[in-house]
Amino acid sequence: MLxxxxxxxxxxxxxxxLDAAITRHGVVRVDVNEQNPGAxxxxxxxxxxxxxxxxxxxxxxxYPVLHLSRE
Numbered sequence: 001m002l003x004x005x006x007x008x009x010x011x012x013x014x015x016x017x018l019d020a021a022i023t024r025h026g027v028v029r030v031d032v033n034e035q036n037p038g039a040x041x042x043x044x045x046x047x048x049x050x051x052x053x054x055x056x057x058x059x060x061x062x063y064p065v066l067h068l069s070r071e
Contacts, residue, residue, distance in 0.1 A: 002030075014042060028071070033057070034064035043068050 002021070004014045021027040030048065032039045044050075052067035 009038075015046070018043075018046060029067065029069045031058070031065045031067055034066050040066060040068075046070075 002014065002017055004017070008014075018027075029051075030043055031054075032043060034040075034053070047070045048068040049070065050066055051069045054065045054067065055062070057063040057065050
């Protein structure tokens with residue numbers, strides 16, 4: 001999971017963390033809470049595309065999750 005404190009958003013911290021996750025760990029898929037359009041937009045603007053949706057989160061709770069991936 002990637003979280004950036006509200007005061008740090010827009011400073012490049014999220015982009016740096018994502019770049020490190022991609023280059024160091026080969027991350028090509030992420031899940032985003034559907035109720036978080038800011039996070040969804042962040043990933044979409046960095047080359048991810050929605051590939052699916054789950055009505056429940058990973059713990060089985062009713063928080064829809066969007067599945068995103070990039071090549």
